[in-house]
Amino acid sequence: MNIAKILEYQKLDLVIYKADRDYVNSNENKKYQAVRANIIEITESLIKLDKEAADIFADIEKLKTLLDAFVKKSKSTPLTGAKTLDQADKLDETIGALDSELNGLDKELQKSFKRLNEISREAKELSSKYAALKVELKKVEELRKQKRTEIINSINKEGNLLNEMKETMDPKDLAIYSRARAAKVKMPIVVEYKDGHCAACGMEIKSEVENKLQNPGDIAECPNCRRIVYKK
Numbered sequence: 001m002n003i004a005k006i007l008e009y010q011k012l013d014l015v016i017y018k019a020d021r022d023y024v025n026s027n028e029n030k031k032y033q034a035v036r037a038n039i040i041e042i043t044e045s046l047i048k049l050d051k052e053a054a055d056i057f058a059d060i061e062k063l064k065t066l067l068d069a070f071v072k073k074s075k076s077t078p079l080t081g082a083k084t085l086d087q088a089d090k091l092d093e094t095i096g097a098l099d100s101e102l103n104g105l106d107k108e109l110q111k112s113f114k115r116l117n118e119i120s121r122e123a124k125e126l127s128s129k130y131a132a133l134k135v136e137l138k139k140v141e142e143l144r145k146q147k148r149t150e151i152i153n154s155i156n157k158e159g160n161l162l163n164e165m166k167e168t169m170d171p172k173d174l175a176i177y178s179r180a181r182a183a184k185v186k187m188p189i190v191v192e193y194k195d196g197h198c199a200a201c202g203m204e205i206k207s208e209v210e211n212k213l214q215n216p217g218d219i220a221e222c223p224n225c226r227r228i229v230y231k232k
């Protein structure tokens, strides 16, 4: 590998890498991501409420079927005509049982309606929050774009130089470097091997790399941090 050249290339690339980090960590980008996360959260809550409402409607349908059955049963149950005290007692029992069944169904129904009302209120609140956040998102997105343009402009020179350099470099060297960059090896990627150690992570790597670094331009991979090491 042409070490001098790749180091020069790396120096330019480092400026671009730092600009990229600056952009990712900028308040403009963070604010945008936060608003987006909020919108996603609210959307999820609305979907959950929608699903709950659908379940409640299904429950109400079931209760209606039960109520229909109850009405039929009530109609076919004779509730008058007791001739003896014993029969009157029995009738009271029947009426009591029907009443408590109706009360039970009614309670269930009231509970469902109450929750539906709450859901409707919650959904309304969430919807207005959602609308406000959408407006906010537009604003922060604009600021984020401005920041991006500002950062891209600030590294314009380095970007052009980097592209020019690419033309003059050994494609093999460039491929090795780009592969490491894409694999998210920490920057700087190409570092010195010194006194048996990786100069970046500090690990003792003599037994692994010493014999690979015999001639100028030889490179090896640090087994600890995966950086490309060379010997001066």
Ligand SMILES: [Zn+2]
Pocket: 198, 199, 200, 201, 202, 203, 222, 223, 224, 225, 226, 227
């Ligand atoms: Zn290392």
